[in-house]
Amino acid sequence: xxxxxxxxxxxxxxxxxxxxxxxxxxxxxxxxxxxxxxxxxxxxxxxxxxxxxxxxxxxxxxxxxxxxxxxxxxxxxxxxxxxxxxxxxxxxxxxxxxxxxxxxxxxxxxxxxxxxxxxxxxxxxxxxxxxxxxxxxxxxxxxxxxxxxxxxxxxxxxxxxxxxxxxxxxxxxxxxxxxxxxxxxxxxxxxxxxxxxxxxxxxxxxxxxxxxxxxxxxxxxxxxxxxxxxxxxxxxxxxxxxxxxxxxxxxxxxxxxxx
Numbered sequence: 139x140x141x142x143x144x145x146x147x148x149x150x151x152x153x154x155x156x157x158x159x160x161x162x163x164x165x166x167x168x169x170x171x172x173x174x175x176x177x178x179x180x181x182x183x184x185x186x187x188x189x190x191x192x193x194x195x196x197x198x199x200x201x202x203x204x205x206x207x208x209x210x211x212x213x214x215x216x217x218x219x220x221x222x223x224x225x226x227x228x229x230x231x232x233x234x235x236x237x238x239x240x241x242x243x244x245x246x247x248x249x250x251x252x253x254x255x256x257x258x259x260x261x262x263x264x265x266x267x268x269x270x271x272x273x274x275x276x277x278x279x280x281x282x283x284x285x286x287x288x289x290x291x292x293x294x295x296x297x298x299x300x301x302x303x304x305x306x307x308x309x310x311x312x313x314x315x316x317x318x319x320x321x322x323x324x325x326x327x328x329x330x331x332x333x334x335x336x337x338x339x340x341x342x343x344x345x346x347x348x349x350x351x352x353x354x355x356x357x358x359x360x361x362x363x364x365x366x367x368x369x370x371x372x373x374x375x376x377x378x379x380x381x382x383x384x385x386x387x388x389x390x391x392x393x394x395x396x397x
Contacts, residue, residue, distance in 0.1 A: 145191070145215040147202070152195035153216065154187040156180045162248070162396030163220040164388075167213070168193070169229025169254075171279075171291070171309040171317055176228070178377060182389045183396070186223070188216050190234065192316035194308065203319035209234045210241035217246050224392050226251040228375065229349060230320065232357070233259055233266075236327040239334065249337040249395035250361075251388065254349050254374045257331060257357050260324030265331070265357055267350035269374075271297040279309075280318040287314065297348050300378045331360040337395045338364040341387065343372030343379070 141153045157164075157180025166177040166187040173194030174187030189196040191212055192203060202208040213234060217223060225247055227235040232255025239247070258265030271293055278290035288310070295305035309317075338361045342354035351368075358366035367387060369376045377384040 140195070141186075141219070143188075143215050143219055146208070146211040147199060149191050149197045149199050149212070151191065151197070151212060151215060152189045153219070155185065156187075157182070157184040159184060162392050163223035164392055164396075165213070165216055165220060165223045165225050167225065167227040167231030167234050169231050170320055171294070171312045172229075172305065173308050173311075175308065176305070176375070178381060178385065181385065183224075183392050184220075186216060186220050188212070190231075193312050198313060198316065203316055204323050206237040206323075206325060207241060209237040213238040214242055222246045222248050222397070224249045224251065224396055226253060226388070227255050228253045228377075229255055231255060232257050233325065233327075236325070236330050240327070240330045244334060244336045247336050248397070249339070249391060250334060251339045251341065251391060252354070252357055253341045253376060253384075254343060254346055254354075255340075255357070256349055256353050258325050258327045259321070260326070263324075263326065265327055265353055265360075266325075267352045267356075269297075269347040269350045271347040272349070276321070280314060280321065282314045284310075294348065297373060298375050298378065299373060300375070328360060331357060332362070334361045334364075337391070339387070339391050340364055340366045341369065341376055341384070342366075343369045343374065343376050345371050346374045348374040 161184040275290040
């Protein structure tokens, strides 16, 4: 089921809903240049997978992509719809979650799951260490010229596994100016992570070449009481490469923390 939510500045966000209607709420936040379609549907919980502004079926405003408050406000809009929820962030989605926590805290958060995620961005930020594939893809993946951008985006999408053609098509739907602005940020989340007072699970593939495993180690070491689960030999998207294990891990976490 697709739902349309009205965020700040009258920006419409497209949200995919799946799973049992009365199950615990889980908000699945996708990564850079992707959409909520990347996530598997909910089974034991009610999943809400928004398309971030500028991505997928959501509106594409001219500005706001460099502002932490913008991303915090969009996630607040989703939580206004879902009520208290477990927040799950993949890749850049982890940074969006820290944007929300920085501004609104954890009062409507049942738990946090970081999957192949960054929690910071900018030069020398330990929570935002990128892997070889992403370093090689940038800056070409940010170009307005399709002949430059497509080969770089193809490297990025291939590293995520699954239907590469669909992932590439989704990435190309994101305007180059949006893809650029998301990387033109400098965000330190150390104090935000130290203040998290909800159960937190960090999931990362040891073979991730998009987000370096060091970013996961940093998040797990900084969030009080966070649990780290490594997926040996797995790349950037554990829920694609090990779907059964990831589904069980996420369902178990949600059952333990959600009302």
